[in-house]
Amino acid sequence: MNNRLYFKDNKRLYEDKKRLFSKIEKERTHIGYYNLPKQNINYILDFADSFDKSIDTIVVLGIGGSSLGAKAIYEFLKPMEELKRKLIFFETTDPINISNTLKEIDISKTHFLVISKSGGTVETISIFKYLYALNQNSNLYTFITDRGSNLEKFAKEIESKVFYLPDNIGGRFSVLSVVGLIPLALCDIDIKLLLKGADEISNSFFNDGKFKDILLNKAIFYAKNQNRYNINCLFAYSQTLQYFTEWYVQLWGESLGKKQRHSSFNVGLTPIGLIGPKDQHSFLQLIMEGTRDKSITFIKLEKFEHQLNIPNLSLKHLESLDILNGVSFHQLLTMQSDSIIEALTNEQDIPLDEILLPCVDAKSIGALIYYYELLTSLVGELLDIDTYNQPGVEAGKIILKKKLENL
Numbered sequence: 001m002n003n004r005l006y007f008k009d010n011k012r013l014y015e016d017k018k019r020l021f022s023k024i025e026k027e028r029t030h031i032g033y034y035n036l037p038k039q040n041i042n043y044i045l046d047f048a049d050s051f052d053k054s055i056d057t058i059v060v061l062g063i064g065g066s067s068l069g070a071k072a073i074y075e076f077l078k079p080m081e082e083l084k085r086k087l088i089f090f091e092t093t094d095p096i097n098i099s100n101t102l103k104e105i106d107i108s109k110t111h112f113l114v115i116s117k118s119g120g121t122v123e124t125i126s127i128f129k130y131l132y133a134l135n136q137n138s139n140l141y142t143f144i145t146d147r148g149s150n151l152e153k154f155a156k157e158i159e160s161k162v163f164y165l166p167d168n169i170g171g172r173f174s175v176l177s178v179v180g181l182i183p184l185a186l187c188d189i190d191i192k193l194l195l196k197g198a199d200e201i202s203n204s205f206f207n208d209g210k211f212k213d214i215l216l217n218k219a220i221f222y223a224k225n226q227n228r229y230n231i232n233c234l235f236a237y238s239q240t241l242q243y244f245t246e247w248y249v250q251l252w253g254e255s256l257g258k259k260q261r262h263s264s265f266n267v268g269l270t271p272i273g274l275i276g277p278k279d280q281h282s283f284l285q286l287i288m289e290g291t292r293d294k295s296i297t298f299i300k301l302e303k304f305e306h307q308l309n310i311p312n313l314s315l316k317h318l319e320s321l322d323i324l325n326g327v328s329f330h331q332l333l334t335m336q337s338d339s340i341i342e343a344l345t346n347e348q349d350i351p352l353d354e355i356l357l358p359c360v361d362a363k364s365i366g367a368l369i370y371y372y373e374l375l376t377s378l379v380g381e382l383l384d385i386d387t388y389n390q391p392g393v394e395a396g397k398i399i400l401k402k403k404l405e406n407l
């Protein structure tokens, strides 16, 4: 993976970078996600290897950090890989979605993963109740939760298998733990390669590699310009990254939108997920001529397996578009993003950077995920917030429970 920043590296930031890096190194001793790239995954691989071969569908019941990460990785890899099993997500209490998703499932060939860190999230438990009422065979369910949660107690009661989240890993930072690895491994996604990608970014950052400077520079730029460039757009030039942008929106929004630790100011950076070229024909106008409050990160794929060319076909009245003849769709997509980057660079007051992913594989997405987790931690530290809690989300959960109690 590569990352080119088009905004200036200010050499005077040397002391800022040193301070920030040492704070993150300290945080690394107690925040769990930093160590996930080096975790032992043999027990997960054994579980996947010995899994019932007649099961062809894995259903995830979870929401937010308990589903978005696995979904981002699965949807990124699905078009390119022959996966052993299908992964389906129940992540909404919308009855239309529940009924329709159920229609996709043959229960005799399905296994359900009930994923909830807290073990008490209303969305997840209500959907679980619905499915459990349909079939109470405890072998159909595996639970992933925190040790000691009420969901763990229930799982033990019905003698289902339980996996535990490691200590100190918040929901949206949990994709590279059992939360993401179990569903992905059951679909035969190469989770070793996924962690290898994450580990490369981790090594590069913590051992003076190129990502140390890139990430520190980028984080400092975002934090110093938080009032001017308050909106951070991720413009991904591949449809396969659509769910990755959703994961990014959750990670960035839920981690960085907070009250400051040492003041009562509310701060935050607003994430936007865009897909090219589709959003060139919608949101781009706002970037190009709207208020100068947005930074843009482009994500591009360097290699596509699918070699599709536009045929050498001249169409009557459309001869001016013969310039397309013989061009590959990959070439076209790259030229489209390059043209937008050039146009935006000409504007001079829109901060840009470009992330290049080598190809659609587990290593690339593992690297991208870890890159964004690190960037979020760095920006959170500079904004003087607790990156890992979510009191705003919790507040809504508490009120909902009260409303239900009063029904």
Ligand code: PA5
Residues within 6 Å of the ligand: 063, 064, 065, 066, 115, 116, 117, 118, 119, 120, 121, 124, 170, 171, 172, 173, 254, 390, 393
């Ligand atoms: O990032 C977070 O902490 C949240 O988005 C949670 O993942 C989400 O609320 C689901 O919580 P739980 O996994 O406890 O069911």
